[in-house]
Amino acid sequence: MSFTQQVVEELHTVPIGKSCCQKSFLCGLLFACQKEGDNKIYKAFFYRKEDAQRAAELIDQRFSTGGRTELEASTRGGHRGWRISFSSKALMNIFRDIDDREGSLDDMIGFRCEECKRAFLRGVFISCAAINSPQSGYHLEFSAYGEARADLLEKLLGESICEPKRIVRKNKIGLYYKSNSEISDILYYLKASKAGLDIANSFIEKDIRNIENRATNCVTSNISRTVDATRKYIEAINFLIEREKLVALGDDLTYTAMLRLENDSASLSELARLHQPPISKSGLNGRLSKILMFAEEVRKSSDN
Numbered sequence: 001m002s003f004t005q006q007v008v009e010e011l012h013t014v015p016i017g018k019s020c021c022q023k024s025f026l027c028g029l030l031f032a033c034q035k036e037g038d039n040k041i042y043k044a045f046f047y048r049k050e051d052a053q054r055a056a057e058l059i060d061q062r063f064s065t066g067g068r069t070e071l072e073a074s075t076r077g078g079h080r081g082w083r084i085s086f087s088s089k090a091l092m093n094i095f096r097d098i099d100d101r102e103g104s105l106d107d108m109i110g111f112r113c114e115e116c117k118r119a120f121l122r123g124v125f126i127s128c129a130a131i132n133s134p135q136s137g138y139h140l141e142f143s144a145y146g147e148a149r150a151d152l153l154e155k156l157l158g159e160s161i162c163e164p165k166r167i168v169r170k171n172k173i174g175l176y177y178k179s180n181s182e183i184s185d186i187l188y189y190l191k192a193s194k195a196g197l198d199i200a201n202s203f204i205e206k207d208i209r210n211i212e213n214r215a216t217n218c219v220t221s222n223i224s225r226t227v228d229a230t231r232k233y234i235e236a237i238n239f240l241i242e243r244e245k246l247v248a249l250g251d252d253l254t255y256t257a258m259l260r261l262e263n264d265s266a267s268l269s270e271l272a273r274l275h276q277p278p279i280s281k282s283g284l285n286g287r288l289s290k291i292l293m294f295a296e297e298v299r300k301s302s303d304n
Contacts, residue, residue, distance in 0.1 A: 003133040005048075007187065007195045011122045012054070014191045019062075024116040026058040027109045028123020031153070032145055033095060036085075042092055043085045044127070045076050051126055052082035063088035101148045105156050117160050122190050124153065131183070131195075134202030140183045141176035143169075150175060161189050233260055233288050236295035245298050249291060256287045 016022050029051065033044035046052040049071070056069040063086070074083040086092075097108045111117055124142060132139040142157070142164070144150035150166070150173035157164050157175065162182050164175035177183050180199055187196035237257045240246040246254055259274055266274065272284040279287075 003195075003198075004130050007131055007192050008048070008051070008126050010192045010194055011126055011190060012050070014122065016119055018113070018115065020110065020112040021115050021119040022058060023062055024109055024111060025119040025123045026055060026062060027091075027094060028120040028125075029055040029058070029127050030086075030091070030095070031124045031149065032128050032143070033086075034145065041085050041087050042095060043083055045074060045081055045083050046127060047079060047081040049082050052084050055127075056084050059084070059086050059088065059091070063091050098152060099146060099148050101151070105152050117156065118190060121156070121160065125190060134180075134199050138180045138183055138199070139176060139178055140186060141174045143172045143174055145172050147173065157186075161186050230260075230264060233291065234264060236292050237261055239295050240291075240298065243298055243302065245294075249294060253287055253291055253294075256284065257291055260288070 016025050030042075030044050033042045035041075036043050044052075044055060046055065052071050056071060059069045069084055069086060071082050071084055074081055094108055097103065098105070102108065105111070105120070109116075109120060111120070128143045130141055130143075142153060144153050154164060154166065154175050162177070162185060164177055167174045167176060177186065180202070184196045184199045187193070187199065237246070237260060240249070240257070246257060249257065256275070259271060263271055263274060268281050268284055272279050272281045275284070
């Protein structure tokens, strides 16, 4: 089951008590409906039979025309689904007003409370939205047919939750979000709390993995630098031994050079503590730098 289907199933469990909210939810389910023929009938397509049945039941309850709203198997874009037809004048007037931009969704649908807006957007999500699994990335998109419906939906989303971004896709307009926090806010607003928590938990898990990866990369980088530095010191010391110049460093530097050779895997802090008496890390750095400088001087004089 896709993550979109999981969210849809959770939204179907949200109870809708008030009559005004039921009407709003139905209008959301039918938000992608389109006129057919002589405009005396509208048809809505659903990929899931359960969604089509829910819409048909609400049409019969709220806008009964004396007959039962029928479902018929259909295809769209090569995908099988279910289509319902309705000819209720009251319902058709709502969508004619929407397509003609005759006011706001609040007025055209008749939102009477904040729950009406939530119910409407839940219906729109069920019929017109897709959301990525949080493991594959954050993307939630509502599809709207026509500029009028896209503009009205964009305005409602912006007022109720947060402004979406817009993209034109062939015969429809996408209103989308790519921020995990915005997507979580939308799901919580629609009362899909479990799905919203899945998004939040996914982000936390990814953030923890990123922190661990950065820490691992940092440690690896530090180890690499330490190994390179140690190799540089050992090469310089071996060069001085080959040229029989090591004793020219003096007792302290010769002592440090031999400790470095004998403990080639020790860190600077460990090497500093191995000195008798122990010296500071900065003091050890100073001695090693002098060894490198002396080796470079010997190399230059040898070349000349």
